[in-house]
Amino acid sequence: MQFTNEELKEKINKLKEKLSVTLVAHFYQRDEVFDVADITGDSLELAIRTRDDDAEFVVFSGVGFMGQSVKVLSPHKRVVMPKAACCAMAKMIDSIYYDESVKFMQDNGISKENILPITYINSNAEVKAQVGEMGGMVCTSSNAKTIITTALKEGKKILFVPDRCLGQNIANQMGLKSCVIGDGTNPSEVDIVCYNGFCSVHQLFTLDDIVFYRKKYPGILIAVHPECDPSICDASDFVGSTSQLIKYITELPEDQKVAVGTEFNMVNRLRDKNTFVLSSTKPECPTMNETTLEDVYLTLKSIDDGEPLNEIFVDAKTQKWAKIALERMLAL
Secondary structure (H helix, E strand, O other): OOOOHHHHHHHHHHHHHHOOEEEEEEOOOOHHHHHHOOEEEOHHHHHHHHHOOOOOEEEEEOOHHHHHHHHHHOOOOEEEOOOOOOOHHHHOOOHHHHHHHHHHHHHOOOOHHHEEEEEEOOOOHHHHHHHHHOOOEEEOOOOHHHHHHHHHOOOOEEEEEOEHHHHHHHHHHHOOOEEEOOOOOOHHHOOEEEOOEOOOOHHHOOHHHHHHHHHHOOOOEEEEOOOOOHHHHHOOOEEOOHHHHHHHHHOOOOOOOEEEEOOHHHHHHHOOOOEEEOOOOOOOOOOHHHOOHHHHHHHHHHHHOOOOOOEOOOOHHHHHHHHHHHHHHHHO
């Protein structure tokens, strides 16, 4: 039997009243899923806020690495996901590719002891754990500059995984040299060695899009996420994380036009007027959009039935070192 969205919302609210659960949704989720959540935000914010929550279950609408981060920081909680969706960027690096990246630097004359790894939070728990074991830490798009500034004080070469764009953009902001593994550059000649990963959604934005909007709307502002290509960031008026973009755009005068280079669902919720998506193609994250209102309802029902769906588990060693990598970041 199929239910309407309104019927599903009613059923979800009844189960929320009955169960010890907190519904969590990332900014990129569909509107109807976002609207029923108790807590919304970016990935790190959600992991921190659920850590201080009293509910037994966290029902996390997002992608896999985000659910893992909640479990790593709050191992006592039961974390379930309405849809076992993955982040394409996080899937680009695993334990084997991480080890190969370290070996690449060693083969180019950089000892393992002189490598300080930093992983973007968009990575799985196993990679975070490997980074933690090597003395490294996690970063987000909003604090990457702070993390890298601190890391450089150790006088080591930084291995930045998995997003080459974020690594390169931060290096450019700080006047540092960077390279991407495989581009032919000797890693010993740069400050930051970037793994060749990327966000497919943020690669949709082009310089042609910027030219189009500036020509059509003189005086328009261009605001983009640092997961965009460095050429896009260099040509924009503002570059910031998800939360920074929200703050910047919502504080603009209502008559100020702005074109935004990030995921469609979030952009669509920002302002009613004068906000455009910086792409001729709808920049919608396919995996973030896998979760439906029916998935949320069925997950709550599975908890009520005593057989939770898509529960997140992290082994003890991975949990230990991934948590250390996250906590090193939080300490800063």
